[in-house]
Amino acid sequence: MSPAHVLEPTYDALRRRLIAGTWPSGFRLEATKLALDLGVSITPVRDSLNRLSGERLVQATAGIGFHVPRLDAADINQLLDWHEMLLSVGLRRIETGEAQLDIPHGHNGIADHSAILFGSIGMAAGNGELDRAIANAAARLGPYRRMEADLLAGAAAEIDEIDQTARAGSWESLTHLLQQYHARRRAIAPHLAHAVREN
Incomplete structure (x- = not known):
């Protein structure tokens, strides 16, 4: 688990972008690219994506990874x-x-x-x-x-x-x-x- 001083800002940044509709529904959220974009390591990004998945703001699919939920x-x-x-x-x-x-x-x-x-x-x-x-x-x-x-x-x-x-x-x-x-x-x-x- 990432330390809170890194995890919380990473989580907040990703959550704000999801709520704002930064990415279209179905968009694949690649942890490595997000980590580069946010200037953090991949661990807080993965931890944040898992947390957001629990909140149903992100969808996790085995073997595929994380993506923005595609609601019909x-x-x-x-x-x-x-x-x-x-x-x-x-x-x-x-x-x-x-x-x-x-x-x-x-x-x-x-x-x-x-x-x-x-x-x-x-x-x-x-x-x-x-x-x-x-x-x-x-x-x-x-x-x-x-x-x-x-x-x-x-x-x-x-x-x-x-x-x-x-x-x-x-x-x-x-x-x-x-x-x-x-x-x-x-x-x-x-x-x-x-x-x-x-x-």
């Missing part, structure tokens, strides 16, 4: 369903007064705004397992969220409305908006899958 429309729909379920659990805890929702201001585009907004719901729910599950689903959806502006009319305005509704504490309206949000993305799942493959 059905996979994306299942991930969106899971994300919606997790958020509904978080909102129920917030709505009952068990937690306080605090959404930071400032973001860099739709994907970043979505991650901040939904991450805030996860944190406010007051359950570490739920928070980590929402964060993981968000990370896996990251590359697809970056395609929304091109594929979905009014996507940025939609996130703004969800944000404002959450800040206002209008829980019933927020639940309805989140249902619409996920339904709209499920409707374009084939296009999202194609766009990330061609990225």
Whole structure:
């Protein structure tokens, strides 16, 4: 195992690139090339790729190695369903007064705004397992969220409305908006899958 002072920055760098959609789906992640690119030895890269594989941000195939997961429309729909379920659990805890929702201001585009907004719901729910599950689903959806502006009319305005509704504490309206949000993305799942493959 690599020492933490080398492993953590390597892991963080690779994770950020995966979430940002730096590589198209199905792209082979060669540890030697990544090590050269990051200026580290191959060991922290392999350790990081194994860790990211456990988080399902990387796919490991025996005899082939590591690659960026290739999600099809059905996979994306299942991930969106899971994300919606997790958020509904978080909102129920917030709505009952068990937690306080605090959404930071400032973001860099739709994907970043979505991650901040939904991450805030996860944190406010007051359950570490739920928070980590929402964060993981968000990370896996990251590359697809970056395609929304091109594929979905009014996507940025939609996130703004969800944000404002959450800040206002209008829980019933927020639940309805989140249902619409996920339904709209499920409707374009084939296009999202194609766009990330061609990225």
